[in-house]
Amino acid sequence: MEKENYIELTKKIINCIFNNQDINVIIPYLSKSIKAMGLYTENILTYQDILEHIQQYKDNDFSFNIEDITSTIVYENDVVSIIEGSFYLNMQSYHTKTKYFYTLIFKNHKVEVLHTSIASIQKNLEPAPYVLASCSFKLDNDFTIVDINDNLLNLLHYYNKEEFLKDCQHHWSNCIHKKDFKEVKETLTKNMSTSPTHQLEYRIRKNDGSYLWIYDQGQYVFNNEKYLTVQCFITDISAIKDRELNSIVEKEKYEMVLKDNAISILEYHIQEDKMIIDILDESKKRVYDHYLEYVDSDRTTVFKEDRHKIVDLFTQKIKGPVTYREFYRNSKNYCVKTLESTVIYNSNDEPEIFLATASDITENWHKQNMLKQKIQ
Structure with missing residues (x-):
């Protein structure tokens, strides 16, 4: 697909979910293994959960209006495309207008991951766009880190990437709780031959030595050097x-x-x-x-x-x-x-x-x- 088509498709999906709530229009674009997270949802939503949410909004006759959708392709290969952006949700019934940020991950032209978040309100500051915390690493013995994003640094309370990589010695295995590592490694190794994606719950270490529970959903990717990497998209589920x-x-x-x-x-x-x-x-x-x-x-x-x-x-x-x-x-x-x-x-x-x-x-x-x- 061309980039322009993915961006237009993203806008169409966002409108379908938050505006006209037309289930029949959105179904063809949703993967049966989709995972969604957002405001007011304590658990990870599945395919059926999403359809039920949309139907509930439709039945209650909520009046929404989507404005100023922005979309940017932040990663793309032949199979996967990651779109990030924002939009304003105008709830006419409550006379409120709120800015949302979102991340959509397409795989084989269907949505695998959907994440939405409300903008944090700060005086005299523009809220930074929200994206999922992410980490990619080689599927070797120590999970050698290939790349991380700033949101992961914020989640774990590190000031910069150099500080984080030095602390964990460039190995994601050193971030994972020792009691969880064996299960994580076994699951990733097993899933590699049976499924292109994975979903895991485990604990990772913060800068102060404490741990938080995360929901890790991701996929296997061959990078430019042709070695296998694991791309993780991470959500803090400590409250759950x-x-x-x-x-x-x-x-x-x-x-x-x-x-x-x-x-x-x-x-x-x-x-x-x-x-x-x-x-x-x-x-x-x-x-x-x-x-x-x-x-x-x-x-x-x-x-x-x-x-x-x-x-x-x-x-x-x-x-x-x-x-x-x-x-x-x-x-x-x-x-x-x-x-x-x-x-x-x-x-x-x-x-x-x-x-x-x-x-x-x-x-x-x-x-x-x-x-x-x-x-x-």
């Missing part, structure tokens, strides 16, 4: 993964509730040294800041000789369950409890939250002690 982590925490909480004799559920936030006790009962909920300092002091009701057990459990020096004795408030009477815990890890594979159950075993404990005394 954070929601998944929260779901895991909630699931663990309710599984703990179902355990026999669980009298309290505790949630200990490691970095903040904060303990929340009876997290599922608002009337009983208690929050302790500087918890480990508190539990190791005379302010606590825990027996002095048992305090170190709780501290050691939540600093991961020992594994549970642990048994400890605790006075009732303003009383010389005491109870005996056992703590069982589960560790929840964040995207950096660092322990973030301890979920624990405190079970009252006072009655059984006294029975066992009486039995021991009789035996002695």
Whole structure:
């Protein structure tokens, strides 16, 4: 295809999606394996998702008007063409006019990737055009980097390309979390013989040493030197993964509730040294800041000789369950409890939250002690 045709085709597709919402017109131009990302979509949209979105807009009679579409071909070979540009979306019903940026990737004349983003509003500054973060690398043992774009540098908080390449030693493998690299390499190597494209989720390292989750969708390309490269287009999905982590925490909480004799559920936030006790009962909920300092002091009701057990459990020096004795408030009477815990890890594979159950075993404990005394 000629460049002019791709640009005209891009404008036609953008109009079909955001303006007249004519599904029958747009279907011939969409790949069945298309992946789309944009505002107000928490997940990656598939072919069917896109059609359903367009139908929903059409059914709701939203009044859109597209203005000032710009399109530029930023990469092209015999099979692939990448188009970037912007447009203004005029929502007549809400009297708003918003600037959007987009990236379209055509493969064999069909859209494989569609990404849209709203312009960030900055005073006295023109917003820079949004494009996907990208990286291309050789499919060798270390994923030797061929090229990256500025958006990847921004995503990972590097000032320039030289700083990034020096830090990762020109190898994309050094950016990938060690626990994810094997799966990434196996998937790319396997897909090379079965599919021209790939979709992956894995973690990459930022400049400060922390990690973010990305959705990597890309393809295999033979460059001018005739060696195989992998072209990746990268989207930050850390927010989605954070929601998944929260779901895991909630699931663990309710599984703990179902355990026999669980009298309290505790949630200990490691970095903040904060303990929340009876997290599922608002009337009983208690929050302790500087918890480990508190539990190791005379302010606590825990027996002095048992305090170190709780501290050691939540600093991961020992594994549970642990048994400890605790006075009732303003009383010389005491109870005996056992703590069982589960560790929840964040995207950096660092322990973030301890979920624990405190079970009252006072009655059984006294029975066992009486039995021991009789035996002695």
